[in-house]
Amino acid sequence: MKKAFTLIELLVVIAIIAILAAILFPVFAQAKAAAKKSSDLSNVKQIGTAFQIYTADYDDVLPSAYFHRAFNPALGGTRGGYIHFSGMLRPYVKNDQIWVSPGDAIGGHGPTCFATANNNSGKGFPGGQQGDRCPVNSDVPGVPSLGGFIIDDQVPRLSYTVNSAVMPRLRNIRDVQEGGIRVISTTSLDNVSGTIALAGLIDNLSCLNGQSLGTGLRNSSHRSTNAASRDAANRVQYLGENTDGSVSPLYALNAGQVAGTGANDLFSVCKNTPSGTLPLITYHSARRWGNGDNYGMADSSARFAPFAQTISPSRYMWGDRMYTAAGQQLLDPISGNPVTN
Numbered sequence: 001m002k003k004a005f006t007l008i009e010l011l012v013v014i015a016i017i018a019i020l021a022a023i024l025f026p027v028f029a030q031a032k033a034a035a036k037k038s039s040d041l042s043n044v045k046q047i048g049t050a051f052q053i054y055t056a057d058y059d060d061v062l063p064s065a066y067f068h069r070a071f072n073p074a075l076g077g078t079r080g081g082y083i084h085f086s087g088m089l090r091p092y093v094k095n096d097q098i099w100v101s102p103g104d105a106i107g108g109h110g111p112t113c114f115a116t117a118n119n120n121s122g123k124g125f126p127g128g129q130q131g132d133r134c135p136v137n138s139d140v141p142g143v144p145s146l147g148g149f150i151i152d153d154q155v156p157r158l159s160y161t162v163n164s165a166v167m168p169r170l171r172n173i174r175d176v177q178e179g180g181i182r183v184i185s186t187t188s189l190d191n192v193s194g195t196i197a198l199a200g201l202i203d204n205l206s207c208l209n210g211q212s213l214g215t216g217l218r219n220s221s222h223r224s225t226n227a228a229s230r231d232a233a234n235r236v237q238y239l240g241e242n243t244d245g246s247v248s249p250l251y252a253l254n255a256g257q258v259a260g261t262g263a264n265d266l267f268s269v270c271k272n273t274p275s276g277t278l279p280l281i282t283y284h285s286a287r288r289w290g291n292g293d294n295y296g297m298a299d300s301s302a303r304f305a306p307f308a309q310t311i312s313p314s315r316y317m318w319g320d321r322m323y324t325a326a327g328q329q330l331l332d333p334i335s336g337n338p339v340t341n
Contacts, residue, residue, distance in 0.1 A: 033289075036102040040200075041294045041302055043098045047160065047198055048300035050092035060185045062197070062298075063088045064170045065162050065224035069150075072173045081113030081134040082222045085162055087153030096121070101159035103288045105203045108157030109221035113150060123156035129205060129219040152222065161201040161283060164224040164240050166298060168324035171241055179242035180326040188323060189298055191341045195319050196310065198296030199225060200285030207270035207282045225283040227253045227311055227318035232333035234258055234266070237279045240325055252316055252330040252339045253281055255308040313339040 055062060067083040086099055093099070100108040106128070110120060114131030125131050133149050166189065168181045175181040189195050201221065202208055208220050228238040228250055234257040238250060258266050258281060270282040285293055286307035295310070295317070296302050310317040313332040320341035322328045329338050 037289045040101045040103055041304065043101060044198060044294045044296045045302035046098050047089065047093065048296040048302055050089040051197060052300040053092045054089055055186055060187055061183055062167050062186060064183050065164055065167045066222045067170045068172060070172065071170055081150050081152045082154065084152055084154035084222055085167060086155040086158060090155060096155050099155040099159060100157045101200060101288065104159040108159045109201065109219055110157065111152035111154040112219055112222045113152045120151060121156040131219055158221050159201055160198055162198055162224050163196050163318055164226040165319035165322050165324060166195060166197055167224065168240055169224055174242040181240055181324055184323045186298055190320065193297055193299040193301060194317060194341055195298045196295045196317050197298040200288045200293045202283055202285045204271050223283050225280045227281050228322060228330055229253060229279045234279060234333060237277055240322065248328065249331050250322065250328050251333045252313060253279060253311050254333050255311050258311065316341050
């Protein structure tokens, strides 16, 4: 007689395989997520190294988050977009893929200013994102228009942003003359190894949408982030420009007000009701990896940290002051005391 498996034996084997699969698949998923997180940390570290090389070339001075080409219209500035920090670092980072996080759900943002005639280094424009067609027209009366449109000096796809407490946005010359906004040297930082310079850029278009680009979910990938607010309730953004550069007092973000739950959670609020008034921390992917993100510090090191830990008033990792705005001190909105870094 030929030996064979019985139906019951086959069912038992199938059940065992199903049980093993149910046990192992979550383990495989966790291992894959851990690998992506490690890859993202490597990206952050390499960009941090690029910052270090850049500052070595420029007398220890950090770059700006961006420089608007219309910074000084009196000198012939144009309305032709932004020179982004990623564009400034591009000579030191030869692989554009490093700027894309494996945890970015949309595969990175395209530049804010994007002309359809320009193929953005062969990448085109990301699906679902709306670019701003920035004209290359002179702002100076009597100077003829150059015509056409321009693309930002920015990497083709972007998953990271910078902390504007250490790298300012140079929007126009009034921000410098009236708001005291400036680039800074790393030597001016109180705790260079404990101050965040680089962080993840939010991959939700509603949270990153900007009023300056009009209606619709236009891409605002040039924007930087910070952990400051103009009110103790942590609901009014601090931009770092001439209109609010001298605001006092200036408040540090509080974990209970920012990273709470439900309606009290700013990262949920910005997705459901996008607003141009929310603190700029909502431009940050604070939960890219569970309860936190990989951060690049001002000394070029990189580490993972839970977001709530980064805004502890006793170890405020976003900087205890706005170094780029005359070093204005940040206050804990609960105690009213200065936060420490």
